[in-house]
Structures are given as C-alpha cells and as structure tokens.
Amino acid sequence: MPAVKAELRKINDSSQGGAWLFDLGCGNGSVAASITKEGWEVSGVDPSSEGISAAAKTYPDLHLKEGSAYDDLVSLYGRFPVVLSLEVVEHVYAPREYARTLFDLVEPGGTAIISTPYHGYLKNLAMAVTGKMDKHFTALWDHGHIKFWSIPTLSALLSEAGFNDIRFVRVGRVPPLAQSMIAIAQKPKP
Template sequence: MASTSATGSTIVAGEARHFGAMAQDWWDPNGSSAMLHKLNPVRLSYIRDQVDQHWSLDECARRPLEGKTALDVGCGAGLLCEPLARMGAEVTGVDAAPELIAAAQAHAAGQGLEITYRVADVADLEGRFDLVTSLEVVEHVVDPGAFIKALAARLAPGGLMILSTPNQTAWSRLLTITLAEGFGRIPRGTHDFDKFIAPDRMKVLLADAGLRCVDVEGIAVSPTRGLHISEDLSLNYLVAAVHA
C-alpha cells in the first residue's frame, strides 16, 4: 500500500483506494478480507515463535511483548495490531487508507484495546520500535528496496522485523491470482504478479537495507491442513530479520 515516488512519499493513491474500499467488511471473516482472516492465525503462530526465539522468552507466557513497542505498516483495519496488543505490546498501526484507519480505531475501541493508529507514510514516521511487521504489503509498493529501507529505519537496535509476501512462482500466480481472484475469494486487481518477490531477491533487499535474514518459512496450503507453516516456499513465505 506504499511506494517511493519522486517526491519522497511512499503512499500510492491507487493502492490506498483499492484497500480502503474493503474497510466496511474488513473484520467479517466471510467478507472481502476472508483470505486474510485465514492467513492471520498462521502468521501469528510464526510471529510468536520468532518473538520467543529472538528474546529468549517463555513460550507459555501470555504477554510475551510486555514492555515492548510494535509497529505494523500497512495495518489495514487492525487484524494483526489487535493480537499484538493482547500480547502486551504498545502498538502503532499505520496505513495509507483513511477508511481502514477509521475502521481499525472503531474496532479497537469496541474491544477495549489501546492502539495508536495513523494515516501515514512509513517514510514520515519517527521513533524506533522493538518489533516491526509488514505482512502482505511489500508486493504492493513501487520500490520494494526503498520501502524495506524505510522499515529498517524504524527498527530499534536489537529489534525484530517480520515480513510476508507471495513468492514469484507459477504456483503462487495460479492460486493467488487465477483462482483466488478469479473466483472472488480475493477482490480482483489486488495483486500484480510482476511485483511478487522471490525469497532470494528478498534477502538481497534486506541486506541492502542493513538487515540480516535470520529465518524464512513458507505458508503452504493442503486439503487436509489448510494454510500452514511449511518448508515449501512456493506459494507464500515469511521472513524474520534483524540489524546486520
């Protein structure tokens, strides 16, 4: 939902409008963001595992992010921000679409959660955060390298960054665009295959931003297990990175 332009802005108006139009039913598990609802538990399990490993935490702790700050870039209406807050983090969520931020604020208030939401460009943010996340966002930017550098600038020393994105494979094109968008599981026009990023390229982009990739795991799908963490990176994958 963001990119780098000649003016230095990382916000792409067309992307913001596309996702902003989904704000009304973002929290409906059967609505236009249904696939994100299916992805979220898988992504959260990965985040929890990486958080526990990175800070050597008790995997049974109910609030592992207590005392830590978290930034979610491209937060939508807060699908990830809310569980991060429940994990104890002081959470800031930013998105380019005002409609999504309004929906996020309303939903958090209804849940009794204190989360800072802003309509903002990551390049314009100040401060640093212990945990920086940006899930299913980097494939929507014009300049992924500049975007990741902007994320890295917000990562505190000793912090952890987690990204996710579709792989650039025939399998991801078939499932994500041909089938999911073709049959209305994901709104048409959400993805551009040419912007999908292969893991090897992602590692280069992270290195160029002064980050070191510490883990890569896939999100695969099967008839028996549905979406799940896997060594198979061909559909979608998550990466964890730290300052080099």
Template sequence: MTTTIDAAEIEKFQAMAAEWWDPNGKFKPLHMLNPCRLDYITTQIAAEFDRDLTGDRPFAGLRLLDIGCGGGLLSEPMARLGATVVGVDAAARNIPVAQAHAMQSGLEIDYRHTSAEDLIAAGEPPFEVVLNMEVVEHVSDPLTYLTACHDLMRPGGLMICSTLNRNPKSFVMGIIGAEWIMRWLPKGTHDWSKFITPDELFDLLTRAGLRPEDRMGFVFNPVTWTWHLSERDLSVNYVTASVRPD
C-alpha cells in the first residue's frame, strides 16, 4: 500500500522522544489532556462492548491498537484495564522509550515501529478497538490513512479518533498559544492548514467505510488548568467515535 507517513512530521516527534514521560516537558499538554481523553475512550469502549468499568480488568478479551502510540501514554492504561495492546509508531525513537517504561511498570505491551499500512501488508489480525489520537492531522493523505484504519478493524469494531479543528480560534489556541506563548510544544509541531473540521472528519470517516456515532470537544479551562468534555464546544480539540459496520 502507499504509505501515508509524512517524514517531516515524524522527524518532529523523533526529536522529542526522550521526553514522553516528563509531565513538565514537551508533552505536558498531553499529560494534562490524558485524564479527559481516557474518560472519553473508556466510556465509549465500555458502552460499545457492554463492559463494566467498575470491574477488574473490564477490557479483557479486547484486542486494541494504539496508532501513533508515542511513549505509551494511552497504551499503558488500556493494558491495565485488561486489553491486549499493540502500540505502533512511525517514529522509531518512540518505541524503545515506550518499551522501557512498560517494563518498569510491569506491563506487557506489544510495541512496534511500523505503520497502519504496513500492518495490513503483513496480514495483521483485526482489532476490536483502534485508538487514533492526534495522528490524522500529521499524515500526508487522511482518507487513505483512515481507510487503512478501517481495514485493521473487525466488523463491529470501534475507533476513537481525535484531532484539532481548523478555524481562527484553533490557530490562536493551538499554534500561537501552545507553541509560541506557552511553549508547551516546539514551534512548527502543528501545521494549521492540516487541521480538520468535525464535518470534514465525519465525511472522511464515512468515505473510509466507517459509521461515525459520536463527537465531543476537549475544552481547556485556563483558570483551573484542566480539561473537560463538551458536547457543544468542538472549536479547538475534539474527539470522535465511529464503528465499522457488521
């Protein structure tokens, strides 16, 4: 398959690989956002597969793919909840960081330096759940990439996909605020022209063969320095849930 990896985008994250688990480092925004992301992800998985989140290892028996896993900020909690996790990343330097931290945490996670397209070419068995968080805005061809994600899911499988909206507010918050003023991320980490509106993403997901079922915003409160989910405000960061039809 034609790869959707954008070499220039990958190099940005290669340079930051060693800082994945530093809550005050270059990935501070993700550490701050992670509880909110996990709230949405776990709720959607539990609803789709009828799992009780109060039980022990509620995601046992679910095979989960974390695309663009980075240092494992989402892979690790998914493994703790009982899922069989495969974490993949196109940035080679991220994988040993993720592997070392999983070992220190006593977790068994299958981390690989590869891509969605290469997994398909290798005949990877399908997954019940695909996490596709803050990746689609970094690929060269979103539709081809999302189609590959579809092909990695079993019928009835669930994909959680998050990205950034494209509008003046997202430029101010996501580029000027996060990169230029707060310096949470190095300048140039994001290309605003590659941001995707919620309607555009729903259209792409549908064209890729998926059925979008939900979308919500991740909203940052600058007073409390916390994130929360919002049904109304998808103006900057947002997340979607879609299913591969049976």
C-alpha cells in the first residue's frame, strides 16, 4: 500500500478536481477504506458476494457493490480520473476483456493503477534453484492465480487496450526478486 498511496498522492496533488477513484476488484473493502482516509471518494465492485457482504458490514459508508470486469461498469458508474485494480489481473480468465473495461472506466487523461505478483527471469530462476516452483505455481489452489504476468506481458496487455505512458514500480524485496509490481498507465486525452 505505501507505493500505491505514493502514486495516488502524486495524482491528487496534480489534479484540479475532486479526488474520485474506482476500485475494480475491491474485495472486502479494506483498501478502499484506507484510501478514503487519504481524501479519496471511492466506488468499487468485486465479484465475490462474500467480500462485498464483509465490506458492507465493516465499512457501511463505502460505495462498494457486487460486479465484475465482465459487466458494463461504465453505464452503471461512469468514468473516473483514477481506476485502481490491485491483485486482480492474475485471477481473470479473459484479460483482454478486463483491460477493455479498465480502459473504459478511466476518463480521458486519467490513470489506471494495477498491481499483480511480479514474475521475471531472475525471480523464476531463484524459485527453480531453491525448489519453490511447485509451491508458487501450484495447480491445487482453488480460485487462485490463473495468469502469471511479467513487465513485458502486462505492458502488452495495457498497450493493446489503449493505455500509454506505462511505467512500473516493483515492491517487496529487491527489484529482481520483487513480490509484486505496480503498473501506472495513462489513458490518452482525445
């Protein structure tokens, strides 16, 4: 969260309007609740009815509903200057559809912030050498990760959807062995 909040502060400091944000894959609402303490107005969706139920009980003032990236979210919620989607893209079956929805939710000139576990050659080599590949890439995790992203593959997905000025921040451990990566992507102005 510190790296995500640092990016949000940069955006908020440079914005002229309100600090509105959409959380695509909001889970139990804990991230949305933390971000509202930073001055953001947050709306969001998650496909987990259990997650949304927990969010409603714990954070009743938040605007979080059941829904997914496969829904027509723009017609329901509109567009936002910032769309946040943390630790979601590795769970989607149709990443291009997810990326199209993400792009549609961001207003022109706005920003998408996406995080996912980091995968790169050195990290994968380190896992192989230490015998941790099977545990990390287990097929026995129900509803677990179904896609594994690297900086080039996530860049390609976001570029294909229409984003530009894509940059990455690696977090957790040293950069070559990072736990996660955060992509910050811009939707071009018309």
